[in-house]
Amino acid sequence: MSLGWMLFAKGDRHVTAELLYDEATRAKVPVSLATVYNTLHQFTEVGLLRQVAVDGSKSYFDTNASEHHHFFVEGEDALVDIPGAQVLVDKLPAAPEGYEIARVDVVVRLRRKQG
Amino acid sequence: MSLGWMLFAKGDRHVTAELLYDEATRAKVPVSLATVYNTLHQFTEVGLLRQVAVDGSKSYFDTNASEHHHFFVEGEDALVDIPGAQVLVDKLPAAPEGYEIARVDVVVRLRRKQG
DNA sequence: TTTTGTGCAAATCGTTTGCACCGTT
DNA sequence: AACGGTGCAAACGATTTGCACAAAA
Numbered sequence: 692m693s694l695g696w697m698l699f700a701k702g703d704r705h706v707t708a709e710l711l712y713d714e715a716t717r718a719k720v721p722v723s724l725a726t727v728y729n730t731l732h733q734f735t736e737v738g739l740l741r742q743v744a745v746d747g748s749k750s751y752f753d754t755n756a757s758e759h760h761h762f763f764v765e766g767e768d769a770l771v772d773i774p775g776a777q778v779l780v781d782k783l784p785a786a787p788e789g790y791e792i793a794r795v796d797v798v799v800r801l802r803r804k805q806g
Numbered sequence: 807m808s809l810g811w812m813l814f815a816k817g818d819r820h821v822t823a824e825l826l827y828d829e830a831t832r833a834k835v836p837v838s839l840a841t842v843y844n845t846l847h848q849f850t851e852v853g854l855l856r857q858v859a860v861d862g863s864k865s866y867f868d869t870n871a872s873e874h875h876h877f878f879v880e881g882e883d884a885l886v887d888i889p890g891a892q893v894l895v896d897k898l899p900a901a902p903e904g905y906e907i908a909r910v911d912v913v914v915r916l917r918r919k920q921g
Numbered sequence: 922t923t924t925t926g927t928g929c930a931a932a933t934c935g936t937t938t939g940c941a942c943c944g945t946t
Numbered sequence: 947a948a949c950g951g952t953g954c955a956a957a958c959g960a961t962t963t964g965c966a967c968a969a970a971a
Contacts, residue, residue: 708961723929728961742862748936749960750862762901765908779896784888786877786916793880793917801901802908823935838954843936863961864935 693720694730698740703755705743705770706731711752745770745798760797773799808835809845813855818870820858820885821846826867860885860913875912888914 697714698706706714712727731752734740743751745763751770753761759775778797786792812829813821821829827842846867849855858866860878866885868876874890893912901907 709959724960725930725962726928729928732962744859744862747857747859747865762899764905771902773899777897777899780912781894781896782892783914784877784892786914787886789919790879790916791919793915796913796915797895798911798913799898799901800908800911801905804904804906839935840937840955841953844953847937 693718694722694727695734698734698754703753703772705751705753705772707749707751709749743770743796760799762799762801764801764803766803773797808833809837809842810849813849813867813869818868818887820866820868820887822864822866824864858885858911875914877914877916879916879918881918888912 694711694715697711697718697720698704708724708727708731711731712722712724715722715727731740731742735742735752738756739754741753741756743753743761745751745761746768749768753770753772755772757775760773760778762771762773763769764771778799780795780797783792783795809826809830812826812833812835813819823839823842823846826846827837827839830837830842846855846857850857850867853871854869856868856871858868858876860866860876861883864883868885868887870887872890875888875893877886877888878884879886893914895910895912898907898910
């Protein structure tokens with residue numbers, strides 16, 4: 692419950708399990724990391740969160756579960772929403788026989804411009 | 807070297823480290839998993855492979871390093887190329903100040919149709 | 922007392938790293 | 947003897963799981 696409030700009270704956010712864990716700890720809510728994971732998964736199953744896989748290691752949970760895409764800043768590991776309307780995917784290929792499209796994820800990978 | 811042959815002899819492939827490791831073991835090429843990882847990373851640095859992050863856990867290496875996107879079958883963990891020409895992303899948002907777009911990844915998540 | 926829910930210690934799994942070994946200069 | 951390259955055992959970090967405890971029936 693407390694975790695729920697932390698997640699959704701502040702508007703759209705992208706959290707990693709560890710980030711939420713630290714936040715909870717700082718807020719003197721005593722939970723273990725495992726509990727944070729379990730809670731995040733439960734919210735995800737119910738459709739309140741969306742799990743975003745963007746780089747190999749950690750995974751992000753997005754409190755904005757609606758259709759939209761992401762910027763991902765390499766090296767900084769920051770994830771930023773792109774409003775759904777700003778990306779338009781044309782010409783989606785047909786799904787192979789027997790399968791249907793569950794979701795389309797677009798990740799725009801950013802790199803800090805040098806100079 | 808042997809790993810290189812395994813990877814590129816069979817045309818376009820998507821391998822996980824573990825898959826390549828099993829293959830090598832079966833082919834009586836004695837390597838450790840760590841070596842497989844190191845080798846995959848070296849190939850990637852040199853631009854012969856492309857690392858694809860598609861779900862939180864394992865990561866895939868694609869022997870097709872050119873610009874193209876992927877189908878990903880949930881539950882089966884299968885990764886399939888979509889020829890580059892079959893996906894067209896319109897209206898890319900501008901990169902935020904100070905950043906440039908490094909790459910755009912599109913993952914079309916598939917689910918087995920029931921019935 | 923049984924049953925159901927909750928939280929976490931410990932295990933798991935993919936991945937990385939530091940170092941030992943060996944051939945070459 | 948110093949150097950460079952290669953492979954891997956062991957460490958690591960993110961995530962999952964099995965189980966112990968507690969409240970409800």
